[in-house]
């Protein structure tokens with residue numbers, strides 16, 4: 202039985218780094234999932250036959266179900282599932298259309314929950330699930346309200362599931378980075394260059410996430426900056442932490 206890792210959003214900034222780091226593990230194949238076929242094929246060119254590109258749109262039920270069919274046909278042992286695909290946009294909540302709200306919830310919440318249920322029957326003791334949440338999961342965040350709320354879902358879902366799956370020997374880790382230097386970040390808003398306090402390279406987040414998952418931690422926080430943020434939101438009233446956030450972004454609104 203072949204032993205595999207699955208990485209969603211593998212065509213993006215953090216996803217590519219997860220793939221690179223997982224090639225160092227004792228795994229037969231890495232299934233790289235995303236919509237951008239060209240980028241997935243570039244991973245195959247870079248890392249070779251170990252990479253299996255799987256072109257899927259995680260908002261589409263048909264694509265999710267065909268992924269299950271693939272699992273059933275190949276019957277692999279899933280050692281790693283990294284639910285990394287995600288969508289974000291900073292804007293007033295009223296500007297989000299019906300389909301945009303649906304897409305963000307589908308990619309950030311629905312797809313990870315479904316893929317986990319598809320994969321768990323193919324997992325043995327020692328298998329690991331990583332869900333890429335965010336530091337925005339720690340508190341309500343005006344103007345990235347929907348994104349932050351979906352990330353709060355991922356964090357809460359992961360930690361509870363980690364407890365549920367303990368008896369199977371499967372660990373679930375919610376990865377909660379602050380700003381990470383990838384294409385997801387809009388470097389300019391309303392003609393103004395955006396500052397990202399505590400910005401880190403994706404490599405730093407990914408290496409810490411894999412290390413924490415191996416240690417069986419249910420949450421991974423990679424930098425001192427985000428650890429302080431985490432402590433602050435525990436100590437301060439949420440009304441105040443939202444005011445501090447609004448003060449930081451007022452120039453871009």
Ligand SMILES: NC(=O)c1ccc[n+]([C@@H]2O[C@H](COP(=O)([O-])OP(=O)(O)OC[C@H]3O[C@@H](n4cnc5c(N)ncnc54)[C@H](OP(=O)(O)O)[C@@H]3O)[C@@H](O)[C@H]2O)c1
Pocket residue numbers: 209210211212213214215216234235236237238240257258259260284285286287288289308333334335336377378379380381382383384385386
């Ligand atoms: N960058 C940050 O500051 C930051 C901070 C905290 C958490 N995160 C989280 O980290 C994760 C990775 O983000 P990133 O920074 O690497 O962003 P990114 O470069 O924009 O990558 C996002 C990935 O999600 C995939 N994706 C989006 N919609 C999809 C869909 N409908 N179906 C399948 N795949 C889809 C994209 O692939 P295709 O375009 O090929 O479909 C892409 O590979 C996300 O969950 C994000 O929320 C990021």
